[in-house]
Amino acid sequence: MFWLNVDYPTWIWKLHVDSCRFCVPEETVNKGIDELKDHGAWMSFKSFDEAKKYFKENSKPNSIWQPCKVCNPE
Numbered sequence: 754m755f756w757l758n759v760d761y762p763t764w765i766w767k768l769h770v771d772s773c774r775f776c777v778p779e780e781t782v783n784k785g786i787d788e789l790k791d792h793g794a795w796m797s798f799k800s801f802d803e804a805k806k807y808f809k810e811n812s813k814p815n816s817i818w819q820p821c822k823v824c825n826p827e
């Protein structure tokens with residue numbers, strides 16, 4: 754399982770594997786789980802390719818694709 758932290762305020766879309774210590778999907782007022790809110794969301798995917806495809810189809814030109822350097826998803 755992969756989690757993509759879609760963060761609108763920083764433009765960074767950071768991908769993690771679910772075992773990563775920095776992967777902490779949590780619903781807040783501004784951020785959803787598999788549901789985009791004002792500040793984005795934690796989106797879950799079965800594969801790296803599925804997450805990358807989602808980024809390509811849904812991100813803005815300024816958005817940054819950033820696989821986590823700690824868990825190194827691939």
Ligand SMILES: [Zn+2]
Nearest residue numbers: 769773821824
């Ligand atoms: Zn990570």
